[in-house]
Amino acid sequence: MYERVRPSWVVRVALWGGWGTTLRVGLLLWAMTVLQGVLAPAVAVRGATPDLTLLALGYLVLRLNPSASAAAGFFSGLLHASMLDLTLGSLILSRTLTAYVLAWLPTVLNRQRVLSVCLACALTVLLTHLLFYLSAPSLVGLEGWRMALGVMVYNTILAAPAYGLLQRVLPPYQEEIE
Numbered sequence: 047m048y049e050r051v052r053p054s055w056v057v058r059v060a061l062w063g064g065w066g067t068t069l070r071v072g073l074l075l076w077a078m079t080v081l082q083g084v085l086a087p088a089v090a091v092r093g094a095t096p097d098l099t100l101l102a103l104g105y106l107v108l109r110l111n112p113s114a115s116a117a118a119g120f121f122s123g124l125l126h127a128s129m130l131d132l133t134l135g136s137l138i139l140s141r142t143l144t145a146y147v148l149a150w151l152p153t154v155l156n157r158q159r160v161l162s163v164c165l166a167c168a169l170t171v172l173l174t175h176l177l178f179y180l181s182a183p184s185l186v187g188l189e190g191w192r193m194a195l196g197v198m199v200y201n202t203i204l205a206a207p208a209y210g211l212l213q214r215v216l217p218p219y220q221e222e223i224e
Contacts, residue, residue, distance in 0.1 A: 079125040094196025104167030112149035119145025140177035167205040171198040
């Protein structure tokens with residue numbers, strides 16, 4: 047008589063680990079976006095500023111399953127694009143695809159190692175900028191690639207200290223909930 051109600055895929059992606067984990071990931075990305083606007087220009091070294099939202103996304107791709115990573119990438123791109131005066135779709139597309147692709151890294155890397163997080167943060171920056179260039183080539187030139195390399199180096203250096211801090215905020219990795 048009564049069939050079991052199955053939630054839609056959107057609800058399963060958004061609540062992959064429960065309300066607490068979803069709120070932690072959302073608040074983490076929101077806090078990193080706010081810190082990006084306030085703190086990043088103050089810690090610039092030779093014109094290179096860290097991209098704190100990509101730093102958090104680089105950590106999250108090792109902790110979340112691919113569909114939850116894509117949702118986190120979408121939210122990260124939406125927050126970052128709303129802060130900047132850039133094309134909304136290109137930032138969202140580049141970060142969503144980057145998060146989905148790099149979420150498969152734990153199949154070849156150990157997610158518990160600090161060097162894996164450093165590699166994930168470096169690849170996050172490079173793949174995001176490559177996909178942003180492919181979706182909006184007129185916005186990124188040679189100077190944009192020089193800036194991307196500076197961001198990559200800066201985020202890779204910050205990945206080790208951020209690893210320790212973000213491990214306290216997010217719970218350990220869980221297998222995808224069906």
